[in-house]
Every structure is written in structure tokens, then in C-alpha cells.
Amino acid sequence: MQLSQLVNMFGPHLQQRFGEKVHKLTLHGGFTCPNRDGTLGRGGCTFCNVASFADEAARHQSIAAQLATQAANVNRARLHLAYFQAYTSTYGEIARLRDQYEQALQQASIVGLCVGTRPDCVPEAVLHLLAGYRDRGYEVWLELGLQSAHDATLRRINRGHDFACYRETVQRARAWGIPVCCHLIVGxxxxxxxxxxxxxxxxxxxxxxxxxxxxxHIVTGSRLERAWQAGRLPPLTLAEYVTTAGEMVRHTPPEVIFHRLSASARRPTLCAPLWCENRWSALVELDRYLRREGGQGSALAGRESAYCLPA
Structure with missing residues (x-):
């Protein structure tokens, strides 16, 4: 399987920039979310159980300790990106954010930051801070959890913001020269x-x-779990995901970088679909689909039939 021959993937992008492999290390900065602490609402998004994507025990460790533990367990690369993943990693006083980010950047192997957040939690002070790191030569990405561009869906899943909020945040980030990675959920x-x-x-x-x-992912503790238990929410099939994600890739301009094409969760956190326990099942089928139908950008008028690695 060589998806990078068909899709503009983040790994090869980093390797081209730094001359060697770069691996992401996920961090828990101890942040919360305005959709959980009562500012916008309580209970979070209907799909949310942070244990499905972050180690809650890590929130009690320092940033340096988390990075050291992960780096010791992942020996695929000497260089790393610090990925502030859990909850909303720009939701706090700017002094606290600066302290968290700089703790990560002080580690010798860290070459940049990926900061996961919501579109409605990115004030100008945060953009100024992140732009400063980019100006110092670090790889910096603002990862915005949008999930869907449909306002009706955003209301249904209790996001607490609309697509206009996302679009405005993207415009401001790009004005600061900060690249944006958008998260979208299929199903x-x-x-x-x-x-x-x-x-x-x-x-x-x-x-x-x-x-x-x-x-x-339908995960334990989420509101979607109750709908699934009641038989009101059929799980997404692997075939449905491959077709939908595959066509999304084919309709994406070749210059856009895919940071991820699937994701996994484990039982007992994961209720359904169980094929999500192994993300490779989706990646293998996506590889087959794109080899048959055409790679990234192939469905766009005037584009080549498949993504080609840059020279």
C-alpha cells in the first residue's frame, strides 16, 4: 500500500521539509471546552468522549514528561511535532497557553506545534502567539474541528458554533500566515x-x-451511544466510509495536505463500528478505491488523473 502516491500526505510533506521522518506526539494540556464547562453548554458534542482520543491520565503529567514518555515508546523518528489534541487547546489565558506551548518547544526533538481547537476559541492573541513560533522557523498548524459545514448538522451534534464562525476564523488565521487543518467527520x-x-x-x-x-465513532459515554443502543443510529459501514472519503479525496485540490484519512478507537471505549478498531482496514480499502477511481484531485476539471509526488 502506497497511499502517498495517490494522496498528498502529511508524512512525506514533513520528510521533504526536514530531510527525515517527523512523528507527532499527542499531548493533554489540561484544557477543557466551552461546550462542557457551561460557557456554551454542558455535556459536549453528541459524539464526544475524550477518552476515545486522549489519555486522561496524561493531564496530570507535565508537558515534558508526556513528551518523554511518548518519544520513548515511539522510535520511528528522531524529530517530533507536539500535538495539543485533547479538548480545546487554545481555551485559556494567553500566559497559560504560552507556557504550555513553550514547554513543548524547549524539548530538543520538537520541531513544531499542532494545536487542536474549536473555531470559536481562537482570539487574535492566540494567532499572534502561533505566528510568532512560525516566524521562528517552527512548523505550526492550527487544527480546527469543524466536523460538518452544514449548520443544521452542527446544531444537531451540539457544536455551539456555525460554519460562518469557522470561515471567519480561517480568514484570520491565514492573514497571520498560519496554515489551517480542518477536521471533518464522515457519517x-x-x-x-x-x-x-x-x-x-x-x-x-x-x-x-x-x-x-x-x-x-460511537463511543461509551456519548449521547450518540444512547441513540445507537436504542437502534436509532446505524453504524457507518466500511464500504460507505471508503466510497465517501474516497470521493472527498478525489474532489480535493492536489496542493491540500491530508493529515489523516481515517482514525481508530478501541473497545471498551468504542461501541461501533467495530471495523474502526483497526484504521488500516480503511486505509487498505481507500488505497484500492483510489487506484481504481483516481487519486487526489482526479475528479476536478483540468486536474491530472491522480496525485503525483512533488519533484
Whole structure:
């Protein structure tokens, strides 16, 4: 499987820039979320259980300790990106954010930051801070969890913001020279394949440098788990995901970098779909789909039939 021959992937992008492999190390900065602490609401998004994507025990460790533990367990690269993943990693006083980010950047192997957040939690002070790190030569990405460009869906999943908020944040980030990676979920309640394609189109039109796609995980403790238990939410099938994600890739301009094409979770946190326990199952099938139908950008008028690695 050589997806990087068909898709503009983040790994080869980093290797081309730094001359060797760069691996992401995920961090828990101890942040919360305005959709959980009562500022916007309580309970979070309907799909949310942070244990499905972050180690809650890590929040009690220092940033340096988390990085050291992960680096020791992942020996695939000498260089690393510090990925502030859990909850909303720009939701705090600017002094606290600066302290967290700089603790990470002080580690010798760290060459940049990826900061995961919500579109409604990115004030100008945060953009100024991140732009400063980029000006110092670090790789910096602002990862915005949008999930869907449809306002009706955003209300249904209790996001607490609309697409206009996302678009405005992207415009401000790009004005500071900060690249944006947009997160989109395939298989949200009430959404069709056509709606997923519309989300992609709107995100591309708004301007984006990176994308993350992942299937909807139904996880323990989420509100979607109750709908699934009651039989009101059929899990996304592997075939549905491959077709939808594959067509999203084919309709994405070749210059956009895919940071992720699928995601996994483990039982007992994961309720459904169980094929999400192993992300390779989706990647293998996506590779087959794109080899048959054409690579990134192949569905766009005037584009080549498949993505080609840059010279």
C-alpha cells in the first residue's frame, strides 16, 4: 500500500521539509471546552468522549514528561511535532497557553506545534502567539474541528458554533500566515454522502491547507451511544466510509495536505463500528478505491488523473 502516491500526505510533506521522518506526539494540556464547562453548554458534542482520543491520565503529567514518555515508546523518528489534541487547546489565558506551548518547544526533538481547537476559541492573541513560533522557523498548524459545514448538522451534534464562525476564523488565521487543518467527520447523523461532499467544497472554498477525515465513532459515554443502543443510529459501514472519503479525496485540490484519512478507537471505549478498531482496514480499502477511481484531485476539471509526488 502506497497511499502517498495517490494522496498528498502529511508524512512525506514533513520528510521533504526536514530531510527525515517527523512523528507527532499527542499531548493533554489540561484544557477543557466551552461546550462542557457551561460557557456554551454542558455535556459536549453528541459524539464526544475524550477518552476515545486522549489519555486522561496524561493531564496530570507535565508537558515534558508526556513528551518523554511518548518519544520513548515511539522510535520511528528522531524529530517530533507536539500535538495539543485533547479538548480545546487554545481555551485559556494567553500566559497559560504560552507556557504550555513553550514547554513543548524547549524539548530538543520538537520541531513544531499542532494545536487542536474549536473555531470559536481562537482570539487574535492566540494567532499572534502561533505566528510568532512560525516566524521562528517552527512548523505550526492550527487544527480546527469543524466536523460538518452544514449548520443544521452542527446544531444537531451540539457544536455551539456555525460554519460562518469557522470561515471567519480561517480568514484570520491565514492573514497571520498560519496554515489551517480542518477536521471533518464522515457519517454524522442525518448526513448523506452528497452532504459530505458539500462540506468538503465549502471548506476548500473558504481556504484550507490541510484536512483530516475520520469515520464517526460511537463511543461509551456519548449521547450518540444512547441513540445507537436504542437502534436509532446505524453504524457507518466500511464500504460507505471508503466510497465517501474516497470521493472527498478525489474532489480535493492536489496542493491540500491530508493529515489523516481515517482514525481508530478501541473497545471498551468504542461501541461501533467495530471495523474502526483497526484504521488500516480503511486505509487498505481507500488505497484500492483510489487506484481504481483516481487519486487526489482526479475528479476536478483540468486536474491530472491522480496525485503525483512533488519533484
Amino acid at each position: 454524522l447523523p442525518g448526513e448523506t454522502e452528497a452532504m459530505a461532499q458539500q462540506s468538503l467544497l465549502r471548506v476548500v472554498e473558504a481556504g484550507v491547507e490541510g484536512l483530516k477525515l475520520h469515520p464517526l
